[in-house]
Amino acid sequence: MKSLREYLALWSYTFGKSDILQYLNELRQLERLTVSDQLTLQQHHLLHLLEYADHYIPYYHDLFREIGFRPKDFSANPATFSQIPLLTKEIIQQNYEKFITTEPEKREQLIKIKTGGTTGEPLWLMQDPTYRAYNTAHVYQEMTWSGWQVGQPQTWLWGHPVVGAPSPVPGWLRFKDWLANRTESNAFHITDQSMELLARHLEQQPGGVLWSYVSTLYRFARFLEERGRTIRLRAAYTAAEPLYDAQRAYIENVLRCPVFNSYSCVEIGSIACECEQHQGLHIRPRNCYVEVLRDGTPTPDGEEGEFVLTTLTNYGFPLIRYRIEDWGRKTSRACPCGRGAPLLEVVEGRIIDHFRAPDGKLVWGAFVIPMMPLLGPIRQYQIVQQSETLLVFRVVKDGDLALEKFEDIRQAVRKVLGETVEARLEFVDSLPASPTGKHRYTVSEVQ
């Protein structure tokens, strides 16, 4: 039996966001198809994207001519796809304008977004409304795998970067969230008070779903356990960081609900997510085409390699054969749930440390990342907390920087960590990689 609130939320989707419901419906039909039917359909979407890119995306228009690639060759022989060179973050940074569609109608609807990237290099991208609606539909479908239904409560312990003076959330946005039965809590600024508010909210709204970053959710679970609080969630969804077995067991034990691990990023959206069987992460074949390569060659199923991804819904700014800089393996093992999408095992994720404020609170280090593009052309950076009152920004320059903008970052650091915390900028020629070869972009040296 739906509550009045749930009816209202469902009504707001039916009339305000019908495209999301339409895509969700498409995804539900898709998930019941066999593996081979899903892959056939995916090839069709891929071909359509290649034809569009050839026509409307200057970067691909030029590239395809340069390498002699024609989408109709792909149609005859899908193996020709591997002729397209891999796409790096650097190529996108250097050719940003050429990745934007020239189709006038679509161009007008684009939204510009920035990401810290997975290796500390700031990256600007565009998203079109179709991609955004598809992405929400993917996320909602993942939530239905826990038994959640559109309209039921959803809570996001998620990111809100602080730049300059704090701006209040506009009333219409709060109303929109209320109507959708959606609540947000700022994961970049966690205090005992904010966790108390969140706990109280979840106690009053049983049966919902909570999304969070792994480390943030773990911290919230610690908070609940220390205070003997019990919340009644349907499921918790984790993203953005590797989820270790011990963390999962602890969170599930304290929250008394299953944890669904997911794999996504700003550039691509939803890539893979666990179903209710928790046997691996199902690839989202309508959203992206996943290749696993080693030295440029596809690895056999079950063997580790580098993920190379192609977006299938963001025609406004398509990424084809994009190196996300994460590692893992595809497996042909069937999931007992019967869904056709292959399983993905992500073995290398992003590494983000927490920073400790002088008053003892822990802040997820990612809060500074969206601000880094303010400085201008940066090749790489790493933010190191050397003491409770000193954050060092090590930057490898890629041109002249807007140094006066560092004052905004300095202020944000003081606002989040405390007035006595100093942010210092240092220029270096290169940055060390972690033992796994992965770049760590926030590091805490504080015990």
Ligand SMILES: [Zn+2]
């Ligand atoms: Zn499954």
